Amino acid sequence: MNHVTAGHIALEQVSALDPPAIRVSGLSHAIGGRKVLDQIDLTVPSGRFTVLLGQNGAGKTTLFSLISRLYAAQSGRIEVAGQDIARHPAAALAQMGIIFQQRALDLELTAAQNLSYHAALHGISWRETRRRIAEELMRVGLLSEAGRRARSFSGGEMRRLEIARALLHRPRLLLCDEATVGLDIRSRTDILADVRNLVEERGISVLWATHLIDEVHPEDLTIILHRGQIRRVGEASSIVAEMGAATLQEAFRKLTEAS
Amino acid sequence: MTALGWLRCFQGIVWREALRFVHQRSRFISALVRPLIWLFVFAAGFRATLGIAIIPPYDTYILYDEYIVPGLIAMIQLFNGMQSSLSMVYDREMGSMRVLLTSPLPRWFLLICKLSAGAILSLPQIYVFLLIARLYGIELPPWGYLAVIPALLLSGLMLGALGLLLSSVIRQLENFAGVMNFVIFPMFFASSALYPLWKVEEGSPLLRDICAANPFTYAVESIRFLLYCKVDPMSLLLVSGSLIIFMALAIIAYDPSKGMLARIRGGG
Numbered sequence: 027m028n029h030v031t032a033g034h035i036a037l038e039q040v041s042a043l044d045p046p047a048i049r050v051s052g053l054s055h056a057i058g059g060r061k062v063l064d065q066i067d068l069t070v071p072s073g074r075f076t077v078l079l080g081q082n083g084a085g086k087t088t089l090f091s092l093i094s095r096l097y098a099a100q101s102g103r104i105e106v107a108g109q110d111i112a113r114h115p116a117a118a119l120a121q122m123g124i125i126f127q128q129r130a131l132d133l134e135l136t137a138a139q140n141l142s143y144h145a146a147l148h149g150i151s152w153r154e155t156r157r158r159i160a161e162e163l164m165r166v167g168l169l170s171e172a173g174r175r176a177r178s179f180s181g182g183e184m185r186r187l188e189i190a191r192a193l194l195h196r197p198r199l200l201l202c203d204e205a206t207v208g209l210d211i212r213s214r215t216d217i218l219a220d221v222r223n224l225v226e227e228r229g230i231s232v233l234w235a236t237h238l239i240d241e242v243h244p245e246d247l248t249i250i251l252h253r254g255q256i257r258r259v260g261e262a263s264s265i266v267a268e269m270g271a272a273t274l275q276e277a278f279r280k281l282t283e284a285s
Numbered sequence: 286m287t288a289l290g291w292l293r294c295f296q297g298i299v300w301r302e303a304l305r306f307v308h309q310r311s312r313f314i315s316a317l318v319r320p321l322i323w324l325f326v327f328a329a330g331f332r333a334t335l336g337i338a339i340i341p342p343y344d345t346y347i348l349y350d351e352y353i354v355p356g357l358i359a360m361i362q363l364f365n366g367m368q369s370s371l372s373m374v375y376d377r378e379m380g381s382m383r384v385l386l387t388s389p390l391p392r393w394f395l396l397i398c399k400l401s402a403g404a405i406l407s408l409p410q411i412y413v414f415l416l417i418a419r420l421y422g423i424e425l426p427p428w429g430y431l432a433v434i435p436a437l438l439l440s441g442l443m444l445g446a447l448g449l450l451l452s453s454v455i456r457q458l459e460n461f462a463g464v465m466n467f468v469i470f471p472m473f474f475a476s477s478a479l480y481p482l483w484k485v486e487e488g489s490p491l492l493r494d495i496c497a498a499n500p501f502t503y504a505v506e507s508i509r510f511l512l513y514c515k516v517d518p519m520s521l522l523l524v525s526g527s528l529i530i531f532m533a534l535a536i537i538a539y540d541p542s543k544g545m546l547a548r549i550r551g552g553g
Contacts, residue, residue, distance in 0.1 A: 095387070
């Protein structure tokens with residue numbers, strides 16, 4: 027538990043100037059009587075790429091659902107860019123773009139129509155919507171496909187479209203829940219690189235949930251979640267060193283097998 | 286967010302539902318075929334055997350197929366409301382409901398937009414049905430076609446709110462067959478859609494009481510009266526009351542802090 031607290035403090039120091047992108051304290055949640063998250067404390071600093079690493083069933087999707095207020099936490103507190111999600115959900119949700127694990131496109135609509143719907147949900151004017159759709163589709167290389175129905179897109183194209191959609195309302199935080207699941211290696215690499223670029227390009231914060239260790243870079247701030255509890259927080263390379271492991275995979279195994 | 290932002294959100298949700306409606310032509314056709322079969326087959330058969338006494342809002346004797354029209358209009362809305370419920374469950378299964386629910390606008394407003402979209406989109410279906418009925422020979426007062434709009438919107442919202450409430454408790458698409466058996470059929474048959482309540486009472490006073498307790502009866506009656514440019518305040522009041530109750534329950538069911546959705550779909 028001590029090392030979690032130490033990691034918590036270290037991350038807070040990184041983000042001393044800005045409010046953290048996400049601050050979670052004392053978060054617990056149970057579904058059907060089973061505790062899915064247990065006393066989670068974590069801080070995701072502003073303007074960095076942070077990885078939430080955990081096996082399937084670790085509680086990543088539940089944590090994302092609570093951060094995005096799909097449902098409310100049973101106990102604990104979540105702040106997004108300094109806004110308490112329970113007390114000021116509108117302000118908090120306006121700051122965040124979300125890529126869900128399960129694809130959330132309307133397959134009957136075209137790429138542009140999917141984006142336009144999202145813009146409407148954020149109250150963006152028609153004129154501004156048209157401008158931003160062109161800009162974001164161009165950024166992800168799908169401008170020429172704007173009029174194509176989402177149903178005909180490949181898995182990689184759908185994910186790129188979802189990235190464009192998530193950025194349409196200019197969020198300061200991007201939540202990506204297993205965004206590369208089900209994609210081929212090339213699409214996985216492209217999407218991960220694109221999201222990493224966003225941190226540099228736009229200065230936004232990214233929380234990237236994954237169970238794929240090869241997606242983690244040594245310098246990434248990494249939060250290891252296992253069975254609803256945080257096992258370690260810190261840069262991936264530090265975690266490897268602290269655990270006396272040769273690789274992150276080995277460190278991860280030691281941390282998760284310890285239970 | 287400004288008032289224009291809220292309006293843009295409302296437009297966007299209605300526009301999205303309209304696009305889905307246009308893309309799903311079979312849904313439009315099936316919504317139309319169902320009441321037409323009742324009109325052309327069922328009502329035509331009963332026309333000779335069932336006489337309707339002079340009861341408000343009618344000023345004279347009418348044929349059975351004229352009597353049944355308001356009930357069939359409400360049937361279109363009932364199926365639309367349940368279809369909307371089905372689409373909410375589908376959206377939840379497919380994940381696209383998350384896009385709606387993570388909008389920064391309040392959830393009650395998003396649900397009202399969704400309901401309004403459903404009620405508005407049922408209007409073209411109803412007017413195409415009324416046009417075919419007119420060509421078939423059912424003449425209604427010309428102003429009735431306009432006067433009925435408030436009743437159509439009100440009953441459309443009420444039945445949509447019921448669908449929304451059901452969508453919050455239906456765990457999977459497969460459970461939708463239960464909605465057909467336990468909601469749509471009882472609501473439609475145990476109402477004044479097919480027979481006037483005095484006629485039902487002749488057969489079974491208990492069934493008459495059940496029909497009188499069914500909000501769908503009042504949706505049918507509010508439509509029936511306004512189609513003849515008359516107002517039945519009690520029906521309008523009861524439809525409005527049912528709308529408020531169903532809407533309030535649906536908003537509670539979709540409230541993140543109530544956790545009903547969390548119980549339906551857990552995380553991983």
